[in-house]
Amino acid sequence: MPTFRRPRTTWWKTVVGLVLTALMLFPVYWMVNESLTRDQDMRKTPPNWFPVHGTLDGYRAVLHQQLPYLGTSLFIGLGTVALTVAVAAPAGYSLAKLRPRGGGVLSFALLIAQMIPGIIMAMGFYAIYLNLGMLGSVPGLIVADSTIAVPFGTLVFAAFMSGIPGELLQAAKTDGAGQLRTFWSIVMPVSRNAVVTVSLFAFLWAWSDFMFANTLDSEGGAQPITLGIYHYIGNNNQQWNAIMATAVVASVPATVLLVVAQRYVAAGVTAGAIKD
Amino acid sequence: MNSTTQTGARSVPGMKGVRGVRGARGAADVARRRGPASGRRLSSANWAGWAFLAPVTVYLLAFYAYPMYRNIELSLHHYTVRSFVHGGAPFTGLDNYRTILSDPAFGPALIHTLVFTGVSILFQFWIGMGLAVFFSRHFRLSATLRALFLVPWLLPLIVSASTWSWMLNSDSGVVNHVLHGLGIAPIDWLTSPKWSLASVIIANVWIGIPFNLVMLYSGMQAISPELYEAAELDGATAWQRFWKVTFPLLRPVAAITLLLGLVYTLKVFDIIWIMTKGGPAGSSATFATWSYQLGFGNLLPEFGPGAAVGNLLVVMALAFGLVYIRAQRKQREA
Structure with a gap:
């Protein structure tokens, strides 16, 4: 990131920026605040602006009722990452470096695929899974969730891998490495940033998915956390502190991954993998 | 991309879907760079190429x-729950499409789709633009604050939607408390037909702002600072600098941002479904x-009409999508 010479005093911009950020993040603050509020204070007028009589009851409810959902979501997220990378990485390599005739058609198909409303996919998958008896199955949900990430992932891999110097691949070839070996031992290690970027988003989208889960897994034995929250609301459960506590917990992966992996995302951006 | 999260697709939004953007551009790039393959090794490269493409093709x-x-097939047959499970639904041609076009719910749904999309985009875009201008010159903490603005976009939609539901609750929601403090009578945000659409639009705008900010901000970073210096020397005010320098140069990026926003806002489902189920x-x-309501929301599902409505939505999304792809090609060639 280029650093510009810092113009004169801009402390007022920092102040304005802080205010704007506070306004924007108010709903997030409110979610946390409400998750710590006692039942009897939830409907108070005026509301408690700060969790002065904070309670962890909401979080206790999460621990007791939502842990299995969280486990399922984790499993679905990791499964989606594995499937997405396995399908998208070789395809990206081919589109970027091998460029077979007709590959352009596939790129175009991937662009189009990204524009299809999820609701259509959900209905199609429902019809298919019903016939296959796969409704309520976790692998079925992993496949459906991966459709959000595979076109994106392929295009990111393609963009990233097109930056790998041709000499590197040529050298591998000269040393007698076949295509598969070149891909596995040269291309993949070099593309670590793209792998992390794609994995990050594939995981987040699978973790956040509500539509596929609600359509394909609403009667399943193992359900993700998004359905956990939805049932909480749907059951006319008036324990909003527990609902908000679940929401806070469900937001943790997004936050953690952003903080921990921001470096990779940034690296991906500068490498041209995900050019804004 | 959706990701520009979520639009990224996903979804700004909706954002969800939006997240596709960045990758999408990369691919167009790759497609463009494909030169004519060199003749000699063509066939072996083709073989290997398609071998690596085989998984994604399948x-x-x-x-x-x-x-x-399956969805198109559903929309052309008369399905009942029984025939859905056991097969044998009679082919009815375009009957399902006729049914939905003459359904009294069709007109309002069309208008709501257009209003939801149009108003969401309008606010997301201009708020995002304002913030991008604000962040375009560095100041202390600017990078950190800009990163924090991404949070709404990264949260699972069910989290954002249920938080907004609670904030907009008629009796105990914080929004009505604030309005009360300002002397405004409480509003039945989610339970009155007058306000429900506005409520889901508010939540969707909130989720969509980060995507617009990121896209427009990065577009602005590509504008040479010398142009601003020159404008400043000529005595241009900040307002003039925006309209005479920033805006014209940002047009291609703005067009792409708007078109992707359109494609991804059209298909927003989660937020509305979680907050109001499309009601009251x-x-x-x-x-x-x-x-979704037709297919899954009722005791007696109407898969055929549901699929038909969905296919209309696909046509709308693809229409804007193709305009987007064209705009992007043009920009790349320029």
């Missing part, structure tokens, strides 16, 4: 083309939620 056929095909009385139903 994947697209099995998990994109086939569900799409269909007052916030868009094509996306109406389609």
Whole structure:
């Protein structure tokens, strides 16, 4: 990131920026605040602006009722990452470096695929899974969730891998490495940033998915956390502190991954993998 | 991309879907750079190339083309729950499409879809633009604050939607408390047909702002600072600098941001479904939620009409999508 010479005093911009950020993040603050509020204070007028009589009851409810959902979501997220990378990485390599005739058609198909409303996919998958008896199955949900990430992932891999110097691949070839070996031992290690970027988003989208889960897994034995929250609301459960506590917990992966992996995302951006 | 999270697709939004953007551009790039293959090694490279493409090709056929095909097939047959499970639904041609076009819910759903999309985009875009201008010159903490603005976009939609539901609650919601403090009578945000559409739009705008900010901000970073210096020397005010320098140069990026926003806002489903289920009385139903309502929301599912509505939505999304792809090509060639 280029650093510009810092113009004169801009402390007022920092102040304005802080205010704007506070306004924007108010709903997030409110979610946390409400998750710590006692039942009897939830409907108070005026509301408690700060969790002065904070309670962890909401979080206790999460621990007791939502842990299995969280486990399922984790499993679905990791499964989606594995499937997405396995399908998208070789395809990206081919589109970027091998460029077979007709590959352009596939790129175009991937662009189009990204524009299809999820609701259509959900209905199609429902019809298919019903016939296959796969409704309520976790692998079925992993496949459906991966459709959000595979076109994106392929295009990111393609963009990233097109930056790998041709000499590197040529050298591998000269040393007698076949295509598969070149891909596995040269291309993949070099593309670590793209792998992390794609994995990050594939995981987040699978973790956040509500539509596929609600359509394909609403009667399943193992359900993700998004359905956990939805049932909480749907059951006319008036324990909003527990609902908000679940929401806070469900937001943790997004936050953690952003903080921990921001470096990779940034690296991906500068490498041209995900050019804004 | 959706990701520009979520639009990224996903979804700004909706954002969800939006997240596709960045990758999408990369691919157009790759496609463009494909020169004519050198003759000699063509066939072996082709073999290897398609071998590596085989998984994604099979994947697209099995998990994109086939569900799409099933959906079209659903919309051309008269399905009942029984025939859905056991097969044998009679072919009825375009009957389902006729049914939905003459359904009294059609007009309102169309209008809601257009209003939801148009108003969401309008606010997301201009708020995002204002913030991008604000952040375009560095100041202390600017990078950190800009990163924090991404949070709404990264949260699972169910989290954002249920938080907004609670904030907009008629009796105990914080929004009505604030309005009360300002002397405004409480509003039944989610339970009155007058306000339900506005409520889901507010939540959707909030989720969509980060995507617009990121896209427009990065577009602005590509504008040479010398242009601003020159404008400043000529005595241009900040307002003039925006309209005479920033805006014209940002047009290609702005066009792409808007078109992707359109494609991804059209298909927003989660937020509306979680907050209002399209209600009350269909007052916030868009094509996306109406389609879902028909297929899954009632005791007696109407898969055929539901699929038909969904396919109309696909046509709308693809129409804007193709305009987007054209705009992007043009920009790349320019």
